[in-house]
Amino acid sequence: MDKNFNMIIGIDDTDSKEGMCTTYLAAVLIGKLKQYGRIDGYPLLIRLNPNIKYKTRGNAAIALPFELKNRDEVEKVKKITIETIEKMAVFSEENTNPGVVFIEETREEMKSDLALFSLRAVQDVLEIGEALELLKLYGISHKSFKNGRGLIGALAAAGFALCGLSDSTYELIAYRERNRWGTLREIDENSVWESAGIAGTWDTVDHENERIVFAPHTPDPILFGIRGKSESEVFRAFSIIKSEPVERHVVYKTNQNTDMHLVHANICEIRDDRSYVLSGKVKTFPKTIEGGHVFFELTDGTSLDCAAFEPTKGFRGIVRQLRPGDEVTVYGSVKDNTLNLEKLKITSLNRQELKNPLCCGKRMKSRGRGQGYRCEKCGAIKKEQEMVTIHRNISLGFYEVPPCARRHLSKPLIRFREPQAVSSCGH
Ligand code: ATP
Numbered sequence: 001m002d003k004n005f006n007m008i009i010g011i012d013d014t015d016s017k018e019g020m021c022t023t024y025l026a027a028v029l030i031g032k033l034k035q036y037g038r039i040d041g042y043p044l045l046i047r048l049n050p051n052i053k054y055k056t057r058g059n060a061a062i063a064l065p066f067e068l069k070n071r072d073e074v075e076k077v078k079k080i081t082i083e084t085i086e087k088m089a090v091f092s093e094e095n096t097n098p099g100v101v102f103i104e105e106t107r108e109e110m111k112s113d114l115a116l117f118s119l120r121a122v123q124d125v126l127e128i129g130e131a132l133e134l135l136k137l138y139g140i141s142h143k144s145f146k147n148g149r150g151l152i153g154a155l156a157a158a159g160f161a162l163c164g165l166s167d168s169t170y171e172l173i174a175y176r177e178r179n180r181w182g183t184l185r186e187i188d189e190n191s192v193w194e195s196a197g198i199a200g201t202w203d204t205v206d207h208e209n210e211r212i213v214f215a216p217h218t219p220d221p222i223l224f225g226i227r228g229k230s231e232s233e234v235f236r237a238f239s240i241i242k243s244e245p246v247e248r249h250v251v252y253k254t255n256q257n258t259d260m261h262l263v264h265a266n267i268c269e270i271r272d273d274r275s276y277v278l279s280g281k282v283k284t285f286p287k288t289i290e291g292g293h294v295f296f297e298l299t300d301g302t303s304l305d306c307a308a309f310e311p312t313k314g315f316r317g318i319v320r321q322l323r324p325g326d327e328v329t330v331y332g333s334v335k336d337n338t339l340n341l342e343k344l345k346i347t348s349l350n351r352q353e354l355k356n357p358l359c360c361g362k363r364m365k366s367r368g369r370g371q372g373y374r375c376e377k378c379g380a381i382k383k384e385q386e387m388v389t390i391h392r393n394i395s396l397g398f399y400e401v402p403p404c405a406r407r408h409l410s411k412p413l414i415r416f417r418e419p420q421a422v423s424s425c426g427h
Contacts, residue, residue, distance in 0.1 A: 006068070012099050024088075042251060102142065103161075122156070171226065174225070175222060200233035201229075262275050279330075294320055306330050352388070
């Protein structure tokens with residue numbers, strides 16, 4: 001056997017809403033490539049900017065760090081990869097524009113350029129030209145189909161495989177037998193609730209809303225996915241699940257649940273389609289509009305609407321308790337100049353409220369604009385309202401949307417160390 005030789009294969013944009021999934025293509029490819037070498041570490045499942053309009057579902061891309069048995073088989077591995085994409089990608093879908101990159105050698109400056117590109121693919125909106133420029137500059141071999149947009153995700157995922165992830169979690173994805181695609185998933189519910197008890201795993205179920213959330217309802221090949229902090233934990237949970245036959249499964253290392261999409265900023269700096277951590281004061285009382293969506297205005301000198309939409313369920317109850325003057329940090333994506341809340345940290349509660357003066361055991365009545373207040377019982381008159389301390393029904397702390405509304409990249413509170421972490425979901 002020749003000296004081991006490494007290459008990174010990055011793949012994106014092969015799926016459609018009607019079926020398929022880039023992770024499944026990768027899982028099949030891993031099987032096909034077994035005879036030529038092995039995955040060096042883990043395959044990577046990278047979630048890119050969740051606000052990209054071209055995404056099919058979760059804006060996922062894949063990277064396979066591959067250790068070849070024989071250097072002479074590089075071209076063969078590339079050929080098999082491209083053939084697998086040609087065979088499995090859903091080319092009929094207008095929005096499917098596959099891309100694949102093969103990183104075969106690295107230079108230091110390439111690492112820093114790719115690290116930046118990859119992070120920007122998670123936090124920013126990129127052009128296809130930016131990917132093409134880097135591919136050309138560093139002579140990275142690649143293949144694109146249709147408009148080639150998939151090269152953005154493919155290069156970004158490969159970049160993370162090359163440069164490493166600053167924070168990561170694991171997901172074991174179990175895939176269905178092909179003849180069952182599109183049919184109802186057969187999964188024993190009791191076994192799912194039992195497996196959800198394995199420490200170090202999360203988002204298998206949503207306790208507050210009494211729902212199983214680890215299985216999609218779409219016609220794609222995924223049976224379910226178990227998320228956790230290490231391979232051993234997700235495997236332990238997997239071993240408990242009783243279900244229809246699992247055709248194959250893969251444990252991915254991933255940037256899911258790391259908050260990698262969030263950028264700390266001031267409100268005046270924000271742009272649509274990016275995600276932020278912003279601190280400020282609540283400016284307006286929250287209001288609930290038709291459909292159950294809750295909005296309030298946040299200010300740090302500049303104002304911004306923040307929203308807890310209906311699918312965030314019980315989390316809205318926390319948001320509704322906010323009052324002007326409360327100091328908060330909000331986490332979420334900005335769309336149409338509104339921040340879609342993923343988490344909320346309440347750092348200070350405004351317990352002061354201006355009220356009409358108290359007299360004879362009752363609040364005085366206003367005498368009209370600028371004319372002070374009068375006691376209805378004794379007739380006493382006072383000019384000003386008075387500041388009173390009020391009781392608040394919420395506590396300082398960190399709150400999050402429930403698992404049924406969690407975005408792939410959002411870091412759950414159980415991954416934070418802060419001892420004051422409080423969940424709206426009661427767990
Ligand atoms: P699935 O989750 O089922 O794999 P998807 O939601 O990942 O599907 P894709 O089909 O991969 O969606 O489509 C996303 C497209 O957007 C890809 O072509 C990808 O290269 C591109 N893309 C990803 N991130 C960015 C970004 N930050 N800027 C511009 N384009 C991006």
